[in-house]
Amino acid sequence: MSNQTIKLGAGLRQDCDTISVMKAGTLRLSKPNKYWVESSHKRYVPCVEDTVLGIVVDSKPDNFLVDIKAPTLAFLPVLAFEGGTRRNIPKFEVGTLLYVRVVKANNSMNPELSCMDDTGKAAEFGPLKDGYVFETSTGLSRMLLSSPTCPVLEALGKSLSYELAVGLNGRVWVNAASPSTVILVSNAIINSEFLSGVQQKIMVEKLMKRLQ
Amino acid sequence: MEQRWASTWRMSVNERKFIETALASDLRVDGRRPFDYRRLTIKFGREDGSAEVQLGQTHVLSYVTSQLVQPYRDRPNEGSLSIFTEFSPMADPSFEAGRPGEFAIELGRVIDRGLRESRAVDMESLCVVAGKSVWSIRVDLHIIDNGGNLVDAANIAALAALLTFRRPECTVGGENGQDVIIHDPEVMEPLPLIIHHLPIAVTFAFFSDGNIMVIDPTHKEEVVMGGRMTATINSNGDVCTVQKAGGEGIMSSVVMQCLRVASVKAADITSKIKNAVETYNTERALRKVKRHPLTAAHRVIVPDVIMKNEQVENIGHRPDKNSRQDDEMLVDTKTCTNSESSSGGRHTDPFVGGSSNWDPYPGRVGKLQDLPGPLMVIKEELRSDEMVIESTPELSTITSSSGTVGASGVKQQTNAPKSLKDAVKSKNRKKNKASTTTS
Structure with a gap:
């Protein structure tokens, strides 16, 4: 135990022999040796390998400027697409919604994004068409992505069909056949933020009853 | 430039399109129908003349203060009422600290017009010595969170604060019989303002060339909307002001329809404000009643009990x-x-x-x-x-x-x-x- 190396993540800092917490939240441990503090914010702090939803703000010759709710705008290189070359640069109008991955997140540098996975495939990344986007806290988006499917999504999925894309930066995209379904799903998700699993299920059941 | 870009809130094309298509089938993104108002909560501070209004996610704080000033030359026997707005950058990243923006001025003006020019607050009762000293009432409106429809929320906050505000009692006297003596609230009960009627602002948003109309737009709907109209109306149905902002023109028949809807909503909101103020006033009165017996009990009864115990012993002896x-x-x-x-x-x-x-x-x-x-x-x-x-x-x-x-x-x-x-x-x-x- 004494000579084991541990890795510290967000919210923890080492001062000589002691490790101190830098922010309020829950301490998480990923076995064997990763520790970090998780908390819910309305702002997003970029972190490598996070998948986020960004909105195109501007396009420059080399980069798209993308808003990912971070302190600074993120760069999306025009070549960071599957099979991207100088000749087939994609065209995004301002306001396009993109599902992207963070590849570089350093202090005092704009974060860098990519529309490819590690192997260079498109893998679901790219622009999202139609649907509706709403902003939540980072805590809720992490809850929606947690590994046993979040109760609210499961309960909604029993009776409705919808598409969902969750960015770790607190943006959630919902699409469905009819606008009323989209509105119902998005409001159910927003309301579920501070509810327990059972309460979420009850809430969804009530909504379904009202719908019928 | 880039820094400012990063801090402004922006909307994706998807949202814009969705809000418009949903509205075409009478659906709003927060699940309301076109003529539904959001949930309104009114809270009051510990002191008189402060109110906190929440309209959905919108959050407005208002504070009323008074001061003795010299009246304007042309109105020597009338007090004055002024509205000040403060848009905190915390409420919305697009609000800048310091200099009030265009919208801040518009909001202040709409509320000012609604309250002052409809003579809702009795100004002559604020006069102490004609031509010399009158009460000047100042209403400060602080926008704490912008969830859309700031005008209505700020208007309700201003009314609620004015209804609970009490100015100190003052008399003319002193050595030369000309001095104004302001009495301490402990000495003389402060007086509430005289408010004749409650002008309620109701905001409508128009979409797709004025064909679609919704009441109480949210922050997102405000970004998408083509035009906006605020009708200030009281529960009797008197129109106090109408403010038409935004480029899109609307038909006069639509304006009339808006006014009809607004008068219904105004009556509804008036009763809500009055209920809230009433509960506040009864609580305030109860607070007053309770205080004296408590202190009395503390000061007199406590030693009394001790006395009695020993008194009984003494009698026995x-x-x-x-x-x-x-x-x-x-x-x-x-x-x-x-x-x-x-x-x-x-x-x-x-x-x-x-x-x-x-x-x-x-x-x-x-x-x-x-x-x-x-x-x-x-x-x-x-x-x-x-x-x-x-x-x-x-x-x-x-x-x-x-x-x-x-x-x-x-x-x-x-x-x-x-x-x-x-x-x-x-x-x-x-x-x-x-x-x-x-x-």
Whole structure:
């Protein structure tokens, strides 16, 4: 135990022999040796390998400027697409919604994004068409992505069909056949933020009853 | 430039399109129908004249203050009402600190017009001396969170704060009969403002060339909307102001429809505000009523109970003096407490605290009569004690007790040496003591 190396993540800092917490939240441990503090914010702090939803703000010759709710705008290189070359640069109008991955997140540098996975495939990344986007806290988006499917999504999925894309930066995209379904799903998700699993299920059941 | 880009809130094309298509089928993104208002909550602060209004996610704080000023030349016998807005950058990243933006000025003007030009607040009752001093009422509106429809929320906040505001009572007098004396709220009950009617602002948003109309737009709908109209209307259906902002033109028939809807909503909101104000006022009154008995209980009853316990013992010890029991009881109780206080027992503390509080300094003599009752009661008790002592000089037990009373009087003097009145009293008491001992 004494000579084991541990890795510290967000919210923890080492001062000589002691490790101190830098922010309020829950301490998480990923076995064997990763520790970090998780908390819910309305702002997003970029972190490598996070998948986020960004909105195109501007396009420059080399980069798209993308808003990912971070302190600074993120760069999306025009070549960071599957099979991207100088000749087939994609065209995004301002306001396009993109599902992207963070590849570089350093202090005092704009974060860098990519529309490819590690192997260079498109893998679901790219622009999202139609649907509706709403902003939540980072805590809720992490809850929606947690590994046993979040109760609210499961309960909604029993009776409705919808598409969902969750960015770790607190943006959630919902699409469905009819606008009323989209509105119902998005409001159910927003309301579920501070509810327990059972309460979420009850809430969804009530909504379904009202719908019928 | 880039930094500013990063801090502004922006909307994706998807959202814009979705909001428009959903509205085409009478659906709104937060699940409301086109003519549904969001949930309205009104809270009041601890002090009079402060209100906090939440309309959905929108959060507005308002605060009313007053000041005596010289009136305007053309209106020598009218007070003034002014509205100030403060848009915190915390509410919305697009708000800049310091200089008020275009929207901040518009919001202030719409509310100002609604309240002032419809003469909702009686201005002539704010006059103290015509041409010399009038009350100037200042309403500060702080936008804490922008969730859309700031005008309505700010208007409700301003009304709620004005309804609970109380200006201090003032009279004209003084040496030359011209000075304005502002009375302390503790001395004279502050007066509420006279408000004739409640002008309620109701905002409509128009989409797709004025074909679609919704009430109370959210932040997202405000970004998408083509035009906006605010109708300020009271519960009687009188139109106070109409503000049409945004480029899109609308038909006059639509305006009339808006006004009809607005008058229904205004009646609804008026009743909500009135209910909230009423509950606040009853709470305030209850707070007032409760305070006095509590302090009285603290000051009088606590030592009384102690007295009684020992009084019973004393009676048990001396059963032979039944004839003058009533007087004796009084005296005995005093002796008990006094002997305890002089011996430095724990019961001295409340009494000493009380005396240092209520002992009027020469400068504050004017306030003496307005002090709560219990203090006067204590004093009278003391006096009656002295009376008793004087009337029964022949009893030896009582002379001894009067000795302790005198001792306690000295003790009191040392407790509060600054007080002039006490000094005088203790002298009297010394005299009494001397007289009783000699006789």
